[in-house]
Amino acid sequence: MSATARYMFAVARDLDVAQLSGARGFQGAALETVEHEGLAAVVCDVDLAEFGEEPLIRNLEDLDWVEHVARTHNDVVWRVAAVSTCAPLRLVTVCADDESVRDKVDSLRSGLEGVLDRIEGRQEWSVKVLVAPRSGGEPSPDTPATSGADYLRRKREASDRRRDLSVDAMRIAREVHDLAHAHAVASRRLAPQDPRLTGRPEAMVLNGAYLVEADARDAFEAAVHAAGEQHPAVTVEVEGPWPAYSFAVLE
C-alpha cells in the first residue's frame, strides 16, 4: 500500500459540498473537502511516489507532467469557482494529511478572508495586446542596394520604422490598459509572454489581468473591443470570465 498525501487545490467559502459529487482530481481520486472554521479546503488524495518532494523535483522538469497537473488543477479550480467564492492555491501544494491541511488554512487565514472578500461576485478577464512581427530582412531580392551608402540608408529607414512602430505599440498598450482598468475593480499587468512559449510570432505589448464585477462584464468587454477597433495596427484579445487567479492565488 503506497503512501498518500493530500493535494490542495483551493480554499472556498459558501461551498455546497454536494455540488462536487462525482468530481475527480488526480488518477481518478475523488474530490473531497476539509472543513475548517467556516471555510472548505478542496483536496484529493495523491500518491507520494508521484507528488513527494523527491519525485516532484524530477516531475517538475517534465513539461508534459507539468501540463497535465496544471490542466487538472485548473479544471478543479474552475468547477469550484463556478459554485462558490474560491481562492485557488498555487500549483502543487501537498500536505501530509487533513490535520496539516487545516494547519495550512490557518497559516493563510490572515490574508484569506480579505482575498475572498475581494473576489466575491467578480471574475478575472485577460486582455492582451499584440503586434504583428516586423519582417526580418528588408525586401532585397527585387531591389538590391545600389551602393554602400544606399545600403546604409535603407538600414537607417528600416530602423526608424521599427522604432516608430515600437513607440506606437507601447502607447496603445497603455491606453488599452487604462481603459480596461477603469472598468475593473483591480488590475495587474503580467509579464508579456515570450513568443517561443505562446507559439505565436506576435510580440506581446500588454498582458493584463482585470478583476471585473459580474454585472459589469458586458460594459467591460464592449469598451475593450471598441478600443481594439480604433487601433487596427494591433490585435486586442479579450478572454474570460476566468476564476480570479491573479487576485487570489494563495502561497
Added chain:
Amino acid sequence: MTEDPRGRLRQRIDSDPDSVARDLFKLVLSIVELVRQLMEAQALRRVDEGDLSDAQVEDLGLGLQRLEEAMEDLKSRYGLTTADLNLDLGPLGTLLSDDQ
C-alpha cells in the same frame, strides 16, 4: 510545498553526437549574428554623427552588405533563420534584438 521550476527550463544543446556539429554551428552563428547587428547599429550611429567622408560611408555600407550576404549563405547551409539564432539570456532579454 510549492516548487519553482524556473531554473529547470533550460535551453540544452543536443547531446546526440550526430547533431553536435549543427548545434555548435548554431551557437557560433548566433554570436556572429549578434556582432553583425551591433556593427550595423554602430555604423548607423557613426553615419549620423556626420564625421565620416563619403568614401568611408560607401566602404562601410559595402562591407556590411557583404557581411549580411555571407551570413545569409551560412544560415542557409543549415536551414536556419534569424529567429533560430535567438538565444534567451533571461533578465537581459534575448541575444538578438526582437526587431530583427
Added chain:
Amino acid sequence: MSDIDLHATATGLQPTGAGQVSLVDLLDRLLGTGVVLSGEVLISLAGVDLVEIRLNALLTSVRADMARHEGAAP
C-alpha cells in the same frame, strides 16, 4: 435548472471554459514566478555536461569593447 446551472450562470463561468485557457496563461498564474526561459546554454554530449556558456558575460564584454572604440578619436 439544477442548482449547479443556476450558480454557474450567476458567476458567469462557462463549464467548458477551463479547457480554453492556454497553458502559458495557466502557468503564469499558477506558478509563483510564471514561466521563464533560463539564460544559460548547456552543451552536453552523451549526457555529460561539457561546457556551460554564460552568454550574458560575453555580451557585456562585446558592448564594452564597442564603447571603448566609440570614445577613441577618429
